Amino acid sequence: MIDHKKIEESIDSYFTNTPTAKIIENLDLHSADRKEDLNRENFKHRLVRDIIKQPIEYRKLQGVDLSGTNLNDANLRGADLTGASLFGASLYDANLNHVEMSVANLDNADMFRANLSSANLRGASLINANLFSANLSFANLKDANLSGANLNNANLIGADLSDTNVKDARFIDSSGISKSMEQDLRDRGAIFDDSSGDRSKSKTLVSC
Known part of the structure; x- marks a missing residue:
């Protein structure tokens, strides 16, 4: 009282x-x-x-705060978002081709069907991010944190996942993953089995 x-x-x-x-x-x-x-x-x-x-390409946006914003369908091709905060941002169908996002914060960001081909995400944090059906072909994810992220149905052809934190990250029906790479990711805590039967674009948030 x-x-x-x-x-x-x-x-x-x-x-x-x-x-x-x-x-x-x-x-x-x-x-x-x-x-x-x-x-x-x-x-x-x-x-x-x-x-x-x-929609200007190759924007200089280092360190900007775009957390919680709606950037659906945005064209950010080649943009420099080094160290930027996009925590909880919505990036449905966004064009992030060749974007520079090293050490950026993308925790809880929704990047459903986003084009991240050849993006540099080295050291970026993507905890619980939704990357369902995203194009991550030839993306650099070295040292990134993908724990709890949804990469179901994502295109990972040529992507660099070395030293990436993939604990509880889901890769169901993702393309571009060899058998040896799958085993390595499994050993690091990644999920490839659809135990729930749910293959929707929605993500299951993992408590931090």
Whole structure:
């Protein structure tokens, strides 16, 4: 049960015992932080709108924050997204051919049917990402983290999965995986058996 009286006493004590200048300073800091947050969100929305409406290839987007954004069908071919955050972003059918995404954060991103052919994802984090039917042919996934990711029906012809974390990642019906490579991935915790009978595009989130 909330003790409203105690809360009121704490508020009264703060205003009674805190110098006025300090109170104003705290209010100014809060206002500045809020303004910074709004500016950051506005920049993100403007950038997404620009990407969708003006599909320019080979954009320079190193380190940008595109987390939680809707980039379905976006053309980001050849873009430099090194160290960018696309946590939880939606990238259905996006063109990410030849994109540079080393050490990017793509955790929980939805890349259903995305074209990631020849993409550089070295050291990227793709925990619980949905890559169902994605084209990852000749992609560099060395040192990437694919734990819990859904790569069912994905095209992995020529992809580099050396030193990749594939624990609980699903590769059911994926193409381009040799028998020896499959065994190596199994040994590292990858899943190739459809024990649930579910081959849909939806992913099963793994608790972190």
